[in-house]
Every structure is written in C-alpha cells, then in structure tokens.
Amino acid sequence: MMGICSSQSNILLVEDTPALARTYMAFLKEEPYQIEHVESGEAALKAAAKQPPDVIMMDLRLPGISGIETLRKLREQGCEAPAITLTAHGSVTVAVEAMQAGAVDFLLKPFNAERLKVTLANALKNGQLTAQIKAYEKAQPKGEFQGIIGQCLPMQAVYRSLESAAASKATVFITGESGVGKELCAEATHNLSARRKRPFVPVNCAAIPRDLMESEIFGHVKGAFTGAIADRDGAAAAADGGTLFLDEICEMDPYLQAKLLRFLQSGTFTRLGTEKQQKVDVRIVCATNRDPWAEVEAGRFREDLLYRLYVLPIEVPPLRERGQDVIRIAEALLAGQAAEEGKTACEFSADARTLLQSYPWPGNIRELQNAVRQSVVMHNEPVITAAMLPNRIQKSAGLAPIEVETNGVEPTTEPETAVQYVPHEVAHTEPAAPLSPEDIRPLADIEQETIEGAIALCGGDITQASKRLGIARATIYRKLKEWRRAARTAAPPVAD
Numbered sequence: 001m002m003g004i005c006s007s008q009s010n011i012l013l014v015e016d017t018p019a020l021a022r023t024y025m026a027f028l029k030e031e032p033y034q035i036e037h038v039e040s041g042e043a044a045l046k047a048a049a050k051q052p053p054d055v056i057m058m059d060l061r062l063p064g065i066s067g068i069e070t071l072r073k074l075r076e077q078g079c080e081a082p083a084i085t086l087t088a089h090g091s092v093t094v095a096v097e098a099m100q101a102g103a104v105d106f107l108l109k110p111f112n113a114e115r116l117k118v119t120l121a122n123a124l125k126n127g128q129l130t131a132q133i134k135a136y137e138k139a140q141p142k143g144e145f146q147g148i149i150g151q152c153l154p155m156q157a158v159y160r161s162l163e164s165a166a167a168s169k170a171t172v173f174i175t176g177e178s179g180v181g182k183e184l185c186a187e188a189t190h191n192l193s194a195r196r197k198r199p200f201v202p203v204n205c206a207a208i209p210r211d212l213m214e215s216e217i218f219g220h221v222k223g224a225f226t227g228a229i230a231d232r233d234g235a236a237a238a239a240d241g242g243t244l245f246l247d248e249i250c251e252m253d254p255y256l257q258a259k260l261l262r263f264l265q266s267g268t269f270t271r272l273g274t275e276k277q278q279k280v281d282v283r284i285v286c287a288t289n290r291d292p293w294a295e296v297e298a299g300r301f302r303e304d305l306l307y308r309l310y311v312l313p314i315e316v317p318p319l320r321e322r323g324q325d326v327i328r329i330a331e332a333l334l335a336g337q338a339a340e341e342g343k344t345a346c347e348f349s350a351d352a353r354t355l356l357q358s359y360p361w362p363g364n365i366r367e368l369q370n371a372v373r374q375s376v377v378m379h380n381e382p383v384i385t386a387a388m389l390p391n392r393i394q395k396s397a398g399l400a401p402i403e404v405e406t407n408g409v410e411p412t413t414e415p416e417t418a419v420q421y422v423p424h425e426v427a428h429t430e431p432a433a434p435l436s437p438e439d440i441r442p443l444a445d446i447e448q449e450t451i452e453g454a455i456a457l458c459g460g461d462i463t464q465a466s467k468r469l470g471i472a473r474a475t476i477y478r479k480l481k482e483w484r485r486a487a488r489t490a491a492p493p494v495a496d
Contacts, residue, residue, distance in 0.1 A: 008032040009124055012053035014044045014070065015086065016062050020109075024057070027113035028120070039063075041070030048079045055123045056083040060098065071101040082127040084119055146188035148181060149332050150325040154317040158185065165312045166192030171264075173309050174287040176316030179366030182287040183247060185316055189285055190243040198242030201235045206248035214256055215272050218263075224273025236269055240280040249286040249309070250295045254302065261305045284309065319361040319368065329365060330356050333372040334384065344382045345375070351386040351472075359393050448483060451476060 009032065015021040016039045025035055036051070038044050041062050048056075056074070060067035071083055085098040088109040098106060104126050105119050143151045145159045165172045166189050174182045183202060190200040208216050215224070219234030235244055246252070252260070263269045264284065268277045286309050288295075295301035319326060330348065338345040348356065361367055371390050379388045386394065451469065455476075458464040466473040 009034065009054045010051060011035045011055050011057060011120070012044060012047055012081070013037045013057045014039075014041065014062065014067065015057070015059045016040065017059075020059075024116060027116050031117065031120075033120075041065035041067065041073070044070050045073055045077065048074055048081075049077060052079060053081045054127055055120060056081050057120070058083050058085050058103070060085050060087040060094065068097055068101045071098070071103060075102050080130070082123045082130070084123055143328070146184070146191055148184050148188060149329045150322060151328065152317075152322045152325045154321060155325065158314060158316055161312075161314045162188050163192060165189050165314065168312065169283060170311040171283070171309050172285045172312045172314060173292070174285065174314045174316060175292070176287075176289065177318045177364055178289045179364030180316045180318055181365055182289075182316055183245065185314060186243070186245045186247075186285045186287060190245075190283075193243070193283070195242045195283060199239050200243045200245065201239035202245040202247060203235045204247045206251040210253050213253060214259065217256070218259070218269045218271055220272035221274045224271070228273065231271075234271065236263065236280055236282060237278060239282045242282065243285055244282045245285045245287070247287045248289070250288040250290045250292060250301055252301075254300075257302045257305050261302065261308060264305075264308045319364040324357070326357055326361070326368070327353055330368060330372055333369055334376065337373050337376045341373075341376050343376050343380050345379070345384050346382055347384070349383050349385040352384050352389060355386045355389060355393060359396050448479070451479060 011028075011033045013021060013024060013035055015024065015037065018039070021037045021039075025037065028035065036047055036053070038047050039062075041064055044056075044058070047053075056071075056079075058067045058071060062070065065073070067085060067087075071085075074081075074083075082104040083098075083102055084105045084107060085103045086107050086109060087094065104123055107115065107119055142156065142159055143149070145155075146162070148155070148159075150158075162185060172186070172189055174185050176182050186202070187200060190196060203216060205213065215228075215232070215234060217234045217236055219232050219237055220228050221231050222228055246260075259269070267281065268279045270277055292301060292306055292310065296303045296306055319329075327348070334345055334348065337343075356368075363370070371393060372384075374390050375384050375388045381388070451465070454465040454469050455462060458468065462473055462476055466476055469476075
C-alpha cells in the first residue's frame with residue numbers, strides 16, 4: 001500500500017495491520033511527507049535498500065523477523081535514518097532494547113495525530129542534525145587516518161582515495177617514492193574494506209630472491225626443488241578471503257608476471273611441483289616506487305599485466321610536499337622513540353622545527369624516523385635543538401657545527417650570548433661610473449664585504465647582523481672562521 005503526500009521527506013512505515021497503517025497515513029495527510037508502507041521486516045529491508053528513508057516508523061511486533069531485529073539489520077546494511085518504534089506492549093526493557101537497536105523515540109499505541117506529528121518532526125530534525133554533523137566532520141581535515149599522520153591537502157586527497165578504494169573489489173595500485181608509507185596505505189585499504197577480518201599478507205618483490213619468489217607467492221609441494229622438505233602454502237593461499245599486498249611489484253621477474261596475470265584472470269594457481277589447481281578469493285593491492293608506465297616502455301613490465309593491476313591508482317606525495325606534516329610526524333616519532341629509549345626528550349626547539357621543515361627528506365618518512373631516533377639516542381635533553389639533529393641535516397642548511405677559538409677550547413656549537421666581532425675596515429665608495437665587464441667582482445668577495453659590513457653597522461653584534469641579513473648565526477660564524485683561516489694562510493712569514 002502506498003500513500004504519497006509530498007517528495008520532501010521519505011517516511012518508511014512498517015506496520016503489519018493495514019487498518020492502523022491507513023490511520024497513521026491519514027494523520028499525516030496534510031504533512032509534507034512521502035510515505036511508503038510495508039507489512040514485514042523483510043519488505044522493510046528491501047524498501048530501504050531501494051530508497052533510503054529519512055525516518056522509519058517501525059512496529060515492534062511483525063510477522064517473520066521482529067521490529068527490533070529489522071532495525072539491527074537496517075543498521076548493518078548502512079541505513080542510518082532515525083527510527084520511531086510503535087508498540088501496544090510498552091515497557092522500559094522494550095524501550096531500552098529499541099534504543100540500542102537504533103531507535104530515537106518510542107510511541108505507545110494508541111496515540112493521536114498530534115503526538116505522531118510532533119514525534120515525527122523531532123525525528124526528522126534529529127536526522128538532519130546528525131547528517132550535518134557528519135558532513136562537517138567529513139569536510140574537516142583529518143590529522144590522522146588509519147595510523148597515517150598528515151593533515152595537508154595532498155594527504156586529504158589520499159585519504160579520500162583510500163576510502164573509495166576500500167569500498168570496491170578492484171585492484172589498487174599505490175605509487176610513491178621509497179619511504180612515503182605505501183604499505184600503511186595498503187593496510188588502510190584492507191582495514192576499511194569488507195575483508196578486514198581476513199588476513200592482510202604482504203610480499204616484498206624486491207627482497208625475495210628471484211628463484212624463490214614463485215614459491216613465496218604460490219607455494220610448493222615437498223620435493224619441488226632442492227630444499228623443499230615439506231609442502232608449503234604461499235602468500236596467495238594465506239590471503240584467501242583477504243588482501244595480498246605485492247610491494248615493489250615492478251621488481252617482479254617477467255616469467256612470474258605471466259603467472260600472476262593468469263592468476264588474476266582465473267583466480268586459480270598451482271603450487272610448484274604439482275599440476276593441481278587451487279582457487280582462492282583474494283584482493284590484490286600493489287605498490288612501487290618506480291613509474292610503472294616507464295617500466296612498460298622499457299620492456300621490464302608486461303603491459304597487459306599493468307592494465308589488470310592499474311585499476312584504482314593512488315599516488316602518495318613525498319614528505320617534502322606535505323608542509324607542516326613533517327613536524328606533526330616528527331613529534332609523533334619523538335614521543336614514541338623517547339618513551340622506547342627511556343629518554344626525556346618531549347619537543348623540538350624552534351630552530352630544530354625550522355630545520356626539519358626546510359630539509360628535503362630524500363628518504364621520506366623512513367629517513368625522518370632515522371633522524372629522530374638518532375637525536376633521541378645521542379642526547380638526553382628535554383628539548384631537541386637543531387644542533388642535536390644529524391650532521392647531514394645541519395649541513396643541508398649550512399648549519400654544520402663550527403669551531404670558535406676560546407682559550408684553546410673549540411666548542412662545537414655557536415656561543416649562546418651575542419659575540420662582538422670587529423671586521424676589517426669596510427670600504428665606503430663614492431657613486432661609481434657605469435660598470436664594464438672588468439668591474440665584475442667575485443661573488444665570494446661581495447659576500448664577505450656584505451656580511452662584515454652588516455656586522456660593523458650592528459656594532460659587532462653578530463646576532464643582530466644575522467637577523468638583518470636573514471641568515472643563521474652559525475652560517476656567519478662558519479664563514480668568519482673560513483676567512484680568518486684564509487687570511488692566516490695568505491699572510492707572509494714573520495722574520496725572526
């Protein structure tokens with residue numbers, strides 16, 4: 001039976017007594033609702049799947065599955081519409097059970113038209129508010145997603161792609177530089193999918209010897225080759241019902257590429273040493289740090305296999321393109337590694353944060369993890385400064401440890417207090433005539449003159465000069481040391 005009043009809000013009425021259903025629909029005749037009436041829980045599940053309702057009005061006593069069981073099944077199939085339960089047998093226990101199944105309100109039969117209208121209007125407002133909150137939360141940048149830290153726009157795009165890929169059964173192909181977290185993305189795809197309760201089996205195609213790769217993926221029987229002392233299932237069988245992750249797929253031997261293609265087409269394979277076929281249900285997720293299309297053009301990867309695998313491509317950006325995420329990841333690593341090592345480090349200083357942000361991280365998150373661990377292990381201070389970061393990172397910004405002569409002691413870091421430095425006399429020239437090629441001076445001379453001139457204008461205050469020049473104090477100290485050394489080398493020997 002169907003009664004239509006408007007298309008503004010869809011109401012699913014589940015009531016097995018036709019006379020009562022007609023009464024409720026008459027109560028709502030003048031309201032802006034489109035009402036669909038069904039008489040059983042099974043019919044309600046089909047109706048909700050075909051047209052998601054805005055509100056459900058559910059009688060608790062139904063033929064077949066009960067109203068409460070129907071509500072649970074509706075939630076399981078993804079229907080989130082607020083539900084109002086209707087019953088002539090009211091009790092606190094029944095009300096609580098209905099609320100736990102997803103009901104937002106409870107009407108005890110008999111009830112009048114006004115009570116129904118108010119209850120229904122409240123349920124609609126509840127559903128609209130819930131939808132708005134979810135939409136707002138979905139629009140907000142995710143700071144962490146399935147164990148992946150990152151709030152920048154490129155990573156938000158990755159998160160959306162992973163969510164979309166997880167809902168599909170198609171093959172996922174993840175690309176990105178080494179160390180960006182491709183395996184974490186593969187695990188996230190598995191954990192968000194309907195296969196999350198089944199195994200996630202990773203295989204690194206670059207780490208396993210070529211002669212053993214076929215056995216690793218498809219397994220073998222006893223005696224299949226030297227050393228095969230027992231039957232062994234491969235990764236494909238282990239991942240049955242779950243996800244098989246093939247990392248560094250472009251490293252796979254061409255012969256095995258052909259077998260993988262047959263496996264993808266048929267879902268069947270044979271273990272080494274036997275002709276008996278096995279059939280499994282696995283989802284393939286691949287990853288590579290190479291350009292797969294370039295590998296095809298170079299003849300190292302089968303084009304037909306790539307078409308099979310490259311269905312849902314996801315590109316993970318390198319760390320240097322993630323902006324402030326570098327600091328977020330570094331802080332998370334610092335907290336974990338300090339706790340693991342029993343150290344007091346709990347934050348990075350401002351100069352360390354600047355250095356971490358400016359370094360290009362060619363090794364991506366794996367290199368960042370190494371740098372943070374090295375800093376934690378080698379120092380036991382509550383604050384990690386730039387001087388505590390690995391030398392390669394300091395050198396990238398011209399912040400290599402320097403030497404300053406002080407009574408025979410040469411500290412490895414710059415002095416904490418402002419140092420007065422008196423440079424050689426700075427030349428002050430009159431406005432010059434138009435320049436010629438002969439007037440071109442070495443850039444190093446201009447740099448020295450500029451820095452020493454800035455120090456002189458700042459009264460010898462190197463800290464103030466560094467701020468005015470926009471360079472680090474350590475850079476100035478290092479250059480002053482180099483110029484002093486050059487001056488001493490160039491000076492003529494003093495006669496006795």
